[in-house]
Amino acid sequence: MSNNNLAPDGFNFIQESHGINEYNLKSNGLRVLTLSDRSAPVATFMVTYHVGSRNEAIGYTGSTHLLEHLMFKGSRNFNKEKGTAIWDELQSIGAQINATTWNDRTNYFEVVPSEHLEKAIAIESDRMRYAFLRDEDRQPEMTVVRNEFERGENSPFDVLDKNIWATAYQAHPYHHSTIGWRSDIENVSTDRLKEFYNVYYWPNNATATIIGDFETSEALEMVKKYFGEHPKSDNPIPDVYTAEPDQEGERRVVVKRTGQTGIVGVAHKTPVGLHQDTYAFQILSKILTDGKSSRFYKSIVDKGLATSLFMYDFPFKDNGLFISYAFLTPDTDNQKVESIILNEYSKIANDGITQNELKKAKAQISSDISFSRDGSYAIAGALNEALAIGDWKFYTNFIENINNVSAKDVQSIVKKYLVEDQSTIGWFIPKK
Amino acid sequence: MLFKNKVNEIEVKQGIRSLTMATAIKDVVTISGSLEGGSLYAPIDNKQIANIATAMIDKGTDQKDKYEISDILDSIGAEISFSSSSNHINFTAHCMKKDLKTIMHLIAEQLSTPSLKENELELLKTRVLGNLERNKEDTRKQANIALLRKIYYPDHPNFRSTIDESIKLIKKISIENLQNYHDQVFGLGSVRIASVGDVDPDNLNSIIKDSFGVLKAQNLPDVSEFDTAQKSVEHKESIHIPDKTSADVYIGQSIGIDQDHKDYIPLMMAIYILGGNFSARLMQTVRDKEGLTYGIGSSISSASYKRDGYWSTWATFSPELIKKGIESTRKQINLWTSNGVSQSEVETKKQTIVGSYKVGMDTTGGLANRILSNDEKGRDISYLDDYPNIINSVSIDQVNNAIKTYVDPLNLVEVSAGTL
CATH class of the missing domain: 3.30.830.10 (Metalloenzyme, LuxS/M16 peptidase-like)
Known part of the structure; x- marks a missing residue:
């Protein structure tokens, strides 16, 4: 059934791409993605909600994430009172279970011995509409999340990264990080979280992904059995309408704190994730930092100026940031490394990249994609990020789009986007 | 398979x-x-x-x-x-x-x-x-x-x-x-x-x-003998690191045995029950019920290749909650050592460990590491097939005896690091 593109009763077959099938549960609009691979006795079930910290505003930043925590505190059929708490039910069978929140999505997942797939589906369905979300659970969970925030604040990199985003984005909610501001974490009410849940946690705002060892028709029947009880949302799912005003000049931010070594971050605004230029940015990222023959490795690390590099090149639903981070060696001057990064951008804008650099970058990405299919969770995770930016086929068509990128395309994006007026420069300066 | x-x-x-x-x-x-x-x-x-x-x-x-x-x-x-x-x-x-x-x-x-x-x-x-x-x-x-x-x-x-x-x-x-x-x-x-x-x-x-074939023969030097860990005595230490909003705490002690010892797996299961995963005691109490930490857990470390290992509990706390957090953690450790664990906890953790073992076969990397590690330890490949049976054969008495033998709650080493 699954591989000949026929949908079982209750589902519409939507499309297939590279072995992954998309269905739609007719009764409520739940999107379902399946890829059956019976090579290991393991299956991953993941529900992606199309809501993230981009859907928050002042006063309730961090709510998506706090809500994600409360989703483990119990629901109608899976709770401590009944002896069926979610963690107990799933960890007792050896499942890997967790949830994550980011700018554009929230996902809940279970990697289970395949005979327990139904349990994962039942749990996710139950908490989609019947999570308890009690105030007596929020109070201790708030301090848990606050400690998560505090752990992040321990890291100079995390603090600098938050400052760069907050400086680069003034109106758009990418201004604040997913964990939110401390005072919002502490003060947001349970009612506000419930409101958030009742706006966004509906089958027509979610995608269920099933990868691994299962028979497709049986898995879809289970999805229908459990998720089919939910109606569509009463109201349309609201979208974010806040647009970031044009940036009209370079921005800078400096963080000073006790520490031993500095960090430089050079950020530039990028197009929306589904824009065709995204693929050229992925190539550029490889050319700049991947491997010992990459440009920044040679000009920064190999000169003893940095211990390591990190390229922040993740595509998002809205315009994002392309950030080159360098973790400096002791006593290295931030300005010196910043200049090297910007000079390298200028060189590419003026002279372009070589065909050999392009070929190597494509080979690296091609190999990355092959390995991203190693294990059911890896595939589900990659689809989750593609869903977040707006099209799961971003994942399946990725390599084809990468192969269409030319050297001139890379030069063009550097000229177009990596310009001073669109930049935000961040320095971490250690106070000794 | x-x-x-x-x-x-x-x-x-x-x-x-x-x-x-x-x-x-x-x-x-x-x-x-x-x-x-x-x-x-x-x-x-x-x-x-x-x-x-x-x-x-x-x-x-x-x-x-x-x-x-x-x-x-x-x-x-x-x-x-x-x-x-x-x-x-x-x-x-x-x-x-x-x-x-x-x-x-x-x-x-x-x-x-x-x-x-x-x-x-x-x-x-x-x-x-x-x-x-x-x-x-x-x-x-x-x-x-x-x-x-x-x-x-x-x-x-x-x-x-x-x-x-x-x-x-x-x-x-x-x-x-x-x-x-x-x-x-x-x-x-x-x-x-x-x-x-x-x-x-x-x-x-x-x-x-x-x-x-291009490699010449290995000529490993003799390895000097080393003494097993000293028996722990109660010790508390605090390391000050400025400008930190979260502190890390370790509480632990040596166990005096390695992975090949007959008591290792019962002890490992005991420590799993204390803090091996989210449904273990420490996460359920110190985090889930009391909200004192984002992360807490316990495990045995560095007990392979004839080295006597150690067990420890690790947690993070806000500086203002650290006193309460350590007290709560120690309370759980004391309950665990004085009352032992229950039959249902042992049976549940058996399922957890066996199930996790299966889930770990999902990637080529997970499989390669498992196969290599088993061979490095001199174990026959069939050990990987027998492992679930070895776990399932452990009794509650073995688990509780292991706690009594290898954990001494009165002589724990406790180290905190942060802006304290």
Whole structure:
């Protein structure tokens, strides 16, 4: 059934791409993605909600994430009172279970011995509409999340990264990080979280992904059995309408704190994730930092100026940031490394990249994609990020789009986007 | 699926064991290999030589500089990495099936003829020293170092130098030190290679035999004897690191046994019940009920290869909640040691451990590491098939006796690091 593109009763077959099938549960609009691979006795079930910290505003930043925590505190059929708490039910069978929140999505997942797939589906369905979300659970969970925030604040990199985003984005909610501001974490009410849940946690705002060892028709029947009880949302799912005003000049931010070594971050605004230029940015990222023959490795690390590099090149639903981070060696001057990064951008804008650099970058990405299919969770995770930016086929068509990128395309994006007026420069300066 | 039927194992040449497992994944192969070595075989006065010598392996060979090697790897989208642990030099790689020959030859070349150039050593030292300076700000690393320094004697493989001591040792290392270490350790004798994915064992073994033939024989130095950990006495220590909003806490002690001891698995299960996962006691109480921490857990560490390990609980707390958090953690440890664990807890954790074991087979990397680690420990491949039965055969009495024998709640080492 699954591989000949026929949908079982209750589902519409939507499309297939590279072995992954998309269905739609007719009764409520739940999107379902399946890829059956019976090579290991393991299956991953993941529900992606199309809501993230981009859907928050002042006063309730961090709510998506706090809500994600409360989703483990119990629901109608899976709770401590009944002896069926979610963690107990799933960890007792050896499942890997967790949830994550980011700018554009929230996902809940279970990697289970395949005979327990139904349990994962039942749990996710139950908490989609019947999570308890009690105030007596929020109070201790708030301090848990606050400690998560505090752990992040321990890291100079995390603090600098938050400052760069907050400086680069003034109106758009990418201004604040997913964990939110401390005072919002502490003060947001349970009612506000419930409101958030009742706006966004509906089958027509979610995608269920099933990868691994299962028979497709049986898995879809289970999805229908459990998720089919939910109606569509009463109201349309609201979208974010806040647009970031044009940036009209370079921005800078400096963080000073006790520490031993500095960090430089050079950020530039990028197009929306589904824009065709995204693929050229992925190539550029490889050319700049991947491997010992990459440009920044040679000009920064190999000169003893940095211990390591990190390229922040993740595509998002809205315009994002392309950030080159360098973790400096002791006593290295931030300005010196910043200049090297910007000079390298200028060189590419003026002279372009070589065909050999392009070929190597494509080979690296091609190999990355092959390995991203190693294990059911890896595939589900990659689809989750593609869903977040707006099209799961971003994942399946990725390599084809990468192969269409030319050297001139890379030069063009550097000229177009990596310009001073669109930049935000961040320095971490250690106070000794 | 039985490992004993799926894994092809052979000594392709004296001193090289190859273990291959074909899976359904298309075109790609994950390689996980090792040879005996690591800090155990480094000079007693400078164990850092093992780490630096291993880190120099990918900085060029007598035949190719590091850029040529990088170009080869980049052009085929493959990766190779080397690392040093206490008992082994490890290498991992992933590549496309068609590139196996290139990768195996490159690994063998890098292991056998690293160029060990002075300028590369100085550059590496700059980077490593920079990372160590950064580690001074790391609350978790600082707390863990302090714990191990209190539990073990300085000659024990689990003992850790302070960060300042490590910096001094690294600064002293010369090319001659690295060459001597390399001459003794990097050779044939104990090479193991586990390859998982789209592999044909006969073809791969032929490639391994051909490529690793360039290595000369390993000439490992004698390993000096070390004393087992000292019996813990109650100790509390606080390390001040400024400008930190979260503190890390370790509470632990030595267990005096290694993984091969008959009591190891019952003790491991006991500690799993205390803090092995989210549904274990510590997360359910200190985090879920009381909201005092984002993360808390307990485990046994560093108990392989005849080393007596230690058990510990690790947690993070806000400085204003740390007192309450430690009290709550200790309360749970005391309840666990005084009352033991229940039959239902033992049965649930058996299911958890066996289920997790199955889930761990989901990736080629997980399989390769499991196969290699089992072989390094001298265990027959069938041990991997027997493991669920071994777990299921543990009784509640064995678990509770293990707690009484190896955990002394009155003599725990407790270290906190942060802005306290």
